[in-house]
Amino acid sequence: MIIRNILKTTLAAAFATSVVMATAVSADGVIKLGAIAPKTGPLAGGAVVTQWPNVDLWVTQVNARGGLNVNGEKMTIELIQYDDKTNPGEHIKLAQRLAEQDKVDFVVAPYGTGFNIATAPIYGRYGYPMIAVSAITDKAEELTERYPNLFFTLGTTTAFVEGVREILIEQRAAGEIGNEVAMVNVADAFGIELADRAREMFSEAGFELVYDKSYPLGTPDLSPVMKGAKASGAKAFVAWSYPPDSFGLAEQAIIEDLDVAVYYSAVATSFPAFSGAYGNKINNVLGAGGTNVDDPQVAEYRQAHLDITGKTADYWASANTYASLQILEQSIEGAGSIDRDVVTQYIKDNSFETVMGTLSFENNISSTFWSVGQWQDGVFRGVKGNDVDGAVGVRVKDGWAD
Amino acid sequence: MDILVSGLLLSGTYALVAMGLNLQYGVARIMNLANGEVLVLGALAAFWLYTTSQISPLFTVVLVAPISFIGNWLIYRFLLLPLVRRSKTQGNLEVDSILATFGMSFVLIGVMVSIEGGFFAYKYLSSPISIFGSTTSLSRFVSFLIAAIIGFLLYLWLNHTRSGVAVRAVSVSAEASGLVGINVPRVSAWAFALGGMITAIGGALISTFITLDASIGVVFTLKALIIVIMGGVGDIRGAIVAAIILGVVETTVATLIDPGLTLAAAYLIFLLILLFRPQGLFGRRPL
Numbered sequence: 001m002i003i004r005n006i007l008k009t010t011l012a013a014a015f016a017t018s019v020v021m022a023t024a025v026s027a028d029g030v031i032k033l034g035a036i037a038p039k040t041g042p043l044a045g046g047a048v049v050t051q052w053p054n055v056d057l058w059v060t061q062v063n064a065r066g067g068l069n070v071n072g073e074k075m076t077i078e079l080i081q082y083d084d085k086t087n088p089g090e091h092i093k094l095a096q097r098l099a100e101q102d103k104v105d106f107v108v109a110p111y112g113t114g115f116n117i118a119t120a121p122i123y124g125r126y127g128y129p130m131i132a133v134s135a136i137t138d139k140a141e142e143l144t145e146r147y148p149n150l151f152f153t154l155g156t157t158t159a160f161v162e163g164v165r166e167i168l169i170e171q172r173a174a175g176e177i178g179n180e181v182a183m184v185n186v187a188d189a190f191g192i193e194l195a196d197r198a199r200e201m202f203s204e205a206g207f208e209l210v211y212d213k214s215y216p217l218g219t220p221d222l223s224p225v226m227k228g229a230k231a232s233g234a235k236a237f238v239a240w241s242y243p244p245d246s247f248g249l250a251e252q253a254i255i256e257d258l259d260v261a262v263y264y265s266a267v268a269t270s271f272p273a274f275s276g277a278y279g280n281k282i283n284n285v286l287g288a289g290g291t292n293v294d295d296p297q298v299a300e301y302r303q304a305h306l307d308i309t310g311k312t313a314d315y316w317a318s319a320n321t322y323a324s325l326q327i328l329e330q331s332i333e334g335a336g337s338i339d340r341d342v343v344t345q346y347i348k349d350n351s352f353e354t355v356m357g358t359l360s361f362e363n364n365i366s367s368t369f370w371s372v373g374q375w376q377d378g379v380f381r382g383v384k385g386n387d388v389d390g391a392v393g394v395r396v397k398d399g400w401a402d
Numbered sequence: 403m404d405i406l407v408s409g410l411l412l413s414g415t416y417a418l419v420a421m422g423l424n425l426q427y428g429v430a431r432i433m434n435l436a437n438g439e440v441l442v443l444g445a446l447a448a449f450w451l452y453t454t455s456q457i458s459p460l461f462t463v464v465l466v467a468p469i470s471f472i473g474n475w476l477i478y479r480f481l482l483l484p485l486v487r488r489s490k491t492q493g494n495l496e497v498d499s500i501l502a503t504f505g506m507s508f509v510l511i512g513v514m515v516s517i518e519g520g521f522f523a524y525k526y527l528s529s530p531i532s533i534f535g536s537t538t539s540l541s542r543f544v545s546f547l548i549a550a551i552i553g554f555l556l557y558l559w560l561n562h563t564r565s566g567v568a569v570r571a572v573s574v575s576a577e578a579s580g581l582v583g584i585n586v587p588r589v590s591a592w593a594f595a596l597g598g599m600i601t602a603i604g605g606a607l608i609s610t611f612i613t614l615d616a617s618i619g620v621v622f623t624l625k626a627l628i629i630v631i632m633g634g635v636g637d638i639r640g641a642i643v644a645a646i647i648l649g650v651v652e653t654t655v656a657t658l659i660d661p662g663l664t665l666a667a668a669y670l671i672f673l674l675i676l677l678f679r680p681q682g683l684f685g686r687r688p689l
Contacts, residue, residue, distance in 0.1 A: 039519065040511050045615035048519035086617070187662050215661035218621050220612055221412045223538065224656035227404060247523055247613035255530040255539045273523040277613070 030078045031068060031338055033059065034104035036094045037111040041086025042217070046243050047111040049271055050134060050317045053309040055079065055108055058325040060308050068329060071336035080104055088118040095119055099126040105338045106328060113137055114189055120147045129331070129344040131324040134317055136160060136190070138197070144364035149344050151361055154320055155369040155386065160288060161198045163371030163384035164264055165205055167286065167394050168236055172207075176261040176396050177236045182211035182229040184249075185240035194240040194266070210234050218244060226252035236262040243268035246287075247277065254281050254400045261396045262286065270316040270373055270380045282375050284397040289316025290373025290382025292390030301355045315373060315380035323354035357388065405657050406650070407536040413649030414546030415612075417553055418604030419622050420629035420641045425556075425597035428636025429573045430590040432482055433496050435503040437626055438619030439510035440598050444470065444605025445614045446514055449522035459526050460544070463606050467599050474598025478591045481506070486590070507619065514616035526610040541610040548607055552600060553642050560638055569593055573636035574686070628668065632675050634685025643683055647671065 037051045038044040059077045062068060067076035080102050084091035091110060098104045099122075107123060109132040110116050116135035123130045124147040131151045137143070138157040144150050171177045181202060185195035191214065202209065211232035215225055222245060229237055237260045239249050246268040253263065268274060269287020291298055293315070301322060305313040313319065327347060332338060335346040351360035359366050370385035374394060381392045419441065426434045434440075444466050451457040451465075485502060489495035527541040560566040571579040572589045580586045608614070629648060633640025648668055655667040675682065 039515055040617045042617060044515070044519060044617050045521045048515075049521075052519075184661075213661050215656070216665045218618070219661065219664065220415060220625075221408065221653065221656075222661075223408050224405075224653055225661045227408075228657065228661075243521060244613050244615070244618070247521065251525075251528060251539070251611065251613075254528065256537055257530065268521075271521070271523075273521050277523040277525050 029067070029073075029075055031070075031075045031106065031332070032078050032080060032102065032104040033106050033108065034095075034098035034102060035079060035081045035108040036084050036091055036098065037081075037108070037115075038086040039083035041084075043086040043112050043115075046134075046268065049273070049311070049314050051108075051111045051321055052081075053305060053311050053313070054318055054321040054325065055081070057305055057308050058322060058329070061304070062329065069333050070338060075338075084110070084115070086112075088115060091115060091119055092122050095122045099128075106332075106340070106343075109133060109135075109324065116150075117143065120150050123147075124149050127340045127344070129328070129340060129347055131327055131347070133321045133324045137193070140365050141363060148364070149340075151347060151364045151366070153324055153359065153366045153369065154289075154317060155371055157193050157197050158201075159369070159386055160266075160371050161194060161201050164198070164238060164286075165201050166384055167262060167264075167372060168202070168207060168238075169205055170394065171236070171262055171396070178234075179206060179208050180210040180232065180234040181207045181236045181238060182232045182234040182260075183209050183238045183240075184211070184225055184229065185214050186217050186242045186245055187214040188217050188242060190242065190267075191240040198238065198240070215245070217242060219248070222248040222252050223255070225249070226256050226258060230256050230258050235260050237264065238262075239265040241265045241267065243271075247274065250274070250278055250282055250285065254278065257400055259399075261398075263397045264372070269375075271314045272312040275375060275378060275380070280378075280402050281400050283377065284374060284395045286372055286374045286383070286394070287316075287380065288372065290370035290380065290385060290391075291315050291319050292382055292388065293379055294390055295357075297355050316370065319355050320369070323352075323356040323359060326354040327352045327359065403534050404536045405654050407533050407538060408657075409650035409653035410646065411538055411542045411546050411649070412653055413646040414542075414549040415604075415608055416625060416629055416645035416649050417642050418545065418549045418600070418607060420626040420633070420645055421549075421553060421556065421638060422597040422599070422601030422604065423623075423626040424630045424633070424636065424638060424641040425569075425593045425600070427630055429569055429593035430478065430482075430597070431486070431492065431495055431576070432478070432499045432503065432594060434594075434597075435500055435623055436507035436510055436619075437503075437601055438621065438623035439507045439514070440470065440474070440601045440619075441605035441608070441622050442514060442614055442616060442619045443510060444602030445522055445609030446518060446605075446616070447602075448606035448609045449524055449614075450518065452524050452526060459606055459610050463548075463603050466602050466606050470602035471595045471599040475591055475595035477506070477598070478594040482594070483587065483591070486587070507623075511616055511619070517616075519616060522609055522614045524609075528611065539611055541607075545607040545610065549604070552603070553638065556600075556638050570636075628672050630682075632672060632682055634682030637682070637684040640682055640684030 035055050038047045059079045063076045067074040082094045107128045109130045111134045113135045116132040140152045185191035211229050246265040264286040266288040270289050302313050330352045331343050331346040335342045368387040370382040372384035373380050373382045383394045423437045426432050448459040448462040451462050485498040528539050530537050531540050568584045629644045633644035652664040656664050
C-alpha cells in the first residue's frame, strides 16, 4: 500500500516536472512561424516549387544552427503550416487561426499577387511584418502606404514590362526584329495588368502589336493562339503567361516552329521543369525573373536547396523567397526582440545581406530585383534587372532544334 | 483546314475526358465528381514512370488500364454500392454519390500532392507532323487515334453484343432490366470500372501534350460534365458528337474571333442545348 502510494507520488511528480519543463521550453525557447500557401489548387504547382521548399530550407538551416540569437538567447523556429487551397477566403480564415489560436510570432507572406493584396489587411491588423515576394503590382506604393507592415521585394508591373521593352528596343536596333510584336496574355489579374501596361509602353517605343489576344487560364489547346502569332509574321513573341500555359505555349512554338528572334513567356519559364521538359529546344527563351548563377552565394544557396529539400531551386523567385526569410532572420536578431512592431521598424530602417545581394527598403519597397532572364545552354541567367550585378547579354532565339 | 484539324484533335481529347463519365453516370448512375482526379492519376502514372524509368506513356496505358479497372471496381463495390442500396430514388443516389465522390476527389488530390506537388512536365512524341497541311504534334494525333479506337470499340460493344445490350438496358431503366433477368449491380459495377479505366487511360494520353498538376482535375470534371449533358446521358454517340462540336467550335472561335472567348462559346452552346434540347443531343425524353 505504502509502496504503491510512493510510486504514485513519484510518477505524478515526474509527470508534473515534465509538463513544467515542456512548457518552459515552448514558452521562451521557440519562435512560432506561420506559413499559409497553396499545396492544392491552381497555384499549388508554382508554390511547391518556389515557396514551400524555401520555407523548409530556411527553418531547417536555422534550427540546425541552434536557432536565432535573440538578445543572447537561442530560439529555435517552430513552423506551423496550412494549405489555403488557392482560395483567398480560406487563407484569411487560416490567417486568423494563426494569430488567434496558434499565436504565431511571425508569418511567411502568401504566394501570389492577389493573395498578398487580399491578406494585407488581416496580417496588418495583427501587426505581422509581411515581406511579400511572389507579388508584382504597380499599386505597391499605394498598398504600403495603407499597410505599413507590408513590404515588396520582387518588383513592379512597369519594371517587368520595361525589362522586356529594353530587350525589344535593343534587338530592333540590332536589326533582329522589326516593329511588329505578337503579344498574348492569360486572362487573369496578373496577365491583364501586364498586358495593359505593355500595350502602352510598347507603343510608346514605336512597336506595333500585330497580334494581341488573351486566352482563359487552363486552355487545353493553345495551337490556335500560336498559329495566329505565327501568321502575324512578327519576329518577337511576348506572352504574359502563367505556369500551365507557359509550358503549353513553348510546346506549340516548337511544333509550329515559330520563327522569332525574341521569345518571352512569363511565370514558370525559370522552373527547372521547363528545361527538364524541353531540353535544348528552349535554348535562348526569355522568361520573367532571373538570378546571377555565377555569384558564389547563389551557388551555395542552390546547393543547400538541393541537399536539404531534394529539389532544384527555380531560377527566379526561389532565391527571393529565401532572401525574404533571411531579412526576417536578420531583423529579429538585429532588433534583439520578437516584438512585431520593433522588428517591422528594424526592417524599414536597415539593409540586409541576402542571397540576392544587399537589400534595403524605401517606402517598404525594395528596388533590387531581376526582371528578365534567359535560358542559355541549360542555365537560366538574369539578363535584365534593377540594381543587380551579373546581368549577361541577351542572345537571339534561333530556331527550336534540339 | 487548320481549324478542322486542330478542332478534331481537341475533340479527341474531350472525348477521352467524357466517355468514361458517360458510362459511370449513364449506366451506374454515379455522378462521379472525382472523374477529373482519376484522369490526373493516370497522367501522374505516365509522368512518373516516364521520368523515373523512361517507360513510354503508351506502355503505361497498358499498365494503367487493368489497375484503374480494378481500382474503380473496388471503389464502386465498397464505397458506392452501399449508397446505391440505401437510396430510394434516383435523386437520392445522385446527391449521395455527388457528396461521396466529391470527398473522394480530395483524398485523391492529397495522395497525388504527396507524390508530386509540382507540374507533371515531360515531353513524349512532341515532334511536329503535318496533317492535310496543318501542323500538329504527334502526341495529339496518337491520342486522337486511340480515342477514336476506344470510342469505336465502345460503340460496337454497346450495340452489337449481348453484354452491351445489357449495359444499355440498365442505362434506360435499372428496374426494368432487373425484371428481365439482368444482374443490375454487376452491370453497374462493370460500367463504373470501365468508365474509370477509360478516364485513366485518357489522363495518361493527355499528359503527353498538356502539362497537368495534381489539382487540375476539376477542370476536366467540368468539361466532361458539359459534354455528357450535351450529348445525352448514357449515350456514347452523344458524348462523341458533343466532344466534336465542342472541340471544333472552341478552335473556330479561338482562330477567327478571339482565344479569350473559347470558354464563353463553350458555355453558350451548352446553354442553347439545355434550353432547346434539355435531354441532350441523343438523350431520350423521360417517359
